[in-house]
Amino acid sequence: MANTPQAKKRIRRNAKRQTINHSRISRIRTFIKQVESAIESGKKTEAAEALKQVQPEIARGVARGVIHKNTASRKFSRLSKRVAALG
Template sequence: MANTTSAKKATRKIARRTIVNKSRRTQMRGAVRTVEEAIKSGDREAALKAMSRAEPELMKAAQRNIIHKNNASRKVSRLSQRIAKLAK
């Protein structure tokens, strides 16, 4: 347990940030899930629409250090590739 006043404050601050970060991570994962479901169903239009919502979510999460920026870029790239395959 934290002993100093500053350590106690840091613990409270971390707890508040954890709640916010969990919410953002959940929102991001939900956006990615909708893209994956659209791809799985084979609906290219729905996948593109979902991707236009998911990409900013991923990049925003990367900016806020919820996920690594390379991780976000990789997810966007792989999802885009899978959507492109639907056109064929």
Template sequence: MANTTSAKKATRKIARRTEVNKARRSRMRTFVRKVEDALASGNKTAATEALKAAEPVLMRAAQKGVVHKRSASRKVARLTQALSKLA
């Protein structure tokens, strides 16, 4: 358990930040899942729209430090590649 006042405050800040990051990660995964579902169903227009919505969410998560920048870029690139193969 934290002893000093500053350590107690740090614990509170970490708890708040964890909740925010959890929400961002969940939101990111939901958007990615929507793209993957649209790709699996073979619906190109729905997949395009879902990817267009998912890309900023992924990049924002990377910008906020929820995932690494390269991980987000790789995920977007792979989804885009899968979409182009759908033709």
């Protein structure tokens, strides 16, 4: 258990940041699921539109330190590849 006032404050701040970060990650996952569902249904136009929406969300996650830039790049690359394969 934290003994100093500063350590207690860090625990409070970390808990607050954790909830914010979890909500940001959840938002990114939701956008990714929209792209994947459009891909599964075979709707290229919907998938392309959803891909346009997911790209800035992923970039925002990188900028805010929620996900690593390589992870973001990999996710976007794989989604783009799948959308392009719809033909």
